[in-house]
Amino acid sequence: MKKKALTNQFFYQNNKLITVKSDGQSRTIFRAADQPLAENNVAGEQTSGLLATDQMGSVLKAKDQKNAERHVYSAYGYTSKLPSTMTQLGFNGEHFESVAKSYLLGLGYRAYATTMMRFLSPDSMSPFGAGGINAYSYCAGDPVNNSDPTGHIKLGRPTKNVAYYQKKVTNTTTDIKSKNDYLDKMSVIYKKGTATEADQHRRFGRASPEVTATLNEMEKKANAISANIEKLNIKLAKKQKKLIGAENAVLAAAGPSAPSAESMGIPLNYSPYDPMAPRVSIMSVAFAPRASIMSIASNYSPFDPTAPRASIMSLLPSRHASTPNLYGTMDDSIIVRRASI
Secondary structure, three states, X not given: OXXXXXXXXXXXXXXXXXXXXEOOEEEEEEEEOOEEEEEEEEEOEEEEEEEEEOOOOOEEEEEEXXXXXXXXXXXXXXXXXXXXXXXXXXXXXXXXXXXXOEEXXXXXXXXXXXXXXXXXOOOOOOOOOOOOOOOOEOHHHOOXXXXXXXXXXXXXXXXXXXXXXXXXXXXXXXXXXXXXXXXXXXXXXXXXXXXXXXXHHHHHOOOOHXXXXXXXXXXXXXXXXXXXXXXXXXXXXXXXXXXXXXXXXXXXXXOOOOOOOOOOOOOOOOOXXXXXXXXXXXXXXXXXXXXXXXXXXXXXXXXXXXXXOOOOOOOOOOHHHHOHHHHOOOOOOOOOOOOOO
């Protein structure tokens, strides 16, 4: 007698697993802001359970009307509770395939085995690409501080979300602009002061002590503001880097773009959580070489003019520029103290 092969079908929406069908059984995952929230199981009778997860989406507890199950993971994601009848998800919110006893990352691109702490197939981006020199390693040996949702590239775990870093970048940029505007206004007054000082030297052989003292104070204040702007620019660059990292993590979690139902010629007459609704590709348990492959890149190229960068602030014009014959060599990049008269 020929044994019937076990076939699983995986349905994705927005590149997130939402339904798994297997021999008359259907399990649907409900999410809130990409975090797993609950699962609905239809196998003869229908049951529903809630999921408690951490920041990365790892399922820490699954609870239905009758039972509760806690999950504790090793650094590389191993737990003795998987596979489970209460949840399809596990480490980092990824689907744990019960037949292969591994996580199929990158929408089925590569299988990751927590017991071996490595992938079961090489990375197409290794050894010279973004995948790194070790084609089988998971998160370059640091799964505590990184994740690998694509099966290609390790991604740092963002401590804050995109909106948090966007606000930080905006506030710092506004602060820099405000200080730059203040320097521009000070520059106008400074020019008038240096002109007055030069005129007094021509007419009386010396400048008023009050004018000289005021200009000296303006120089000190401008230098202090400029130094502060330099520090803010450094902070801004760091915050922009964290923002791009957070955005890349979101892109990695979203995965490659899925074909729409319209592009597949299928009418949109399904409910949002109908297991029969067409989502992304339906993949078998076998590790097909045609499985989706993707890469994660920064939102901005290094030379993209639209990329946010720190503003370049100019300091006040040198007093040498107004009176080059009186004060010697011009220096437009910094404000230097005048020669004693």
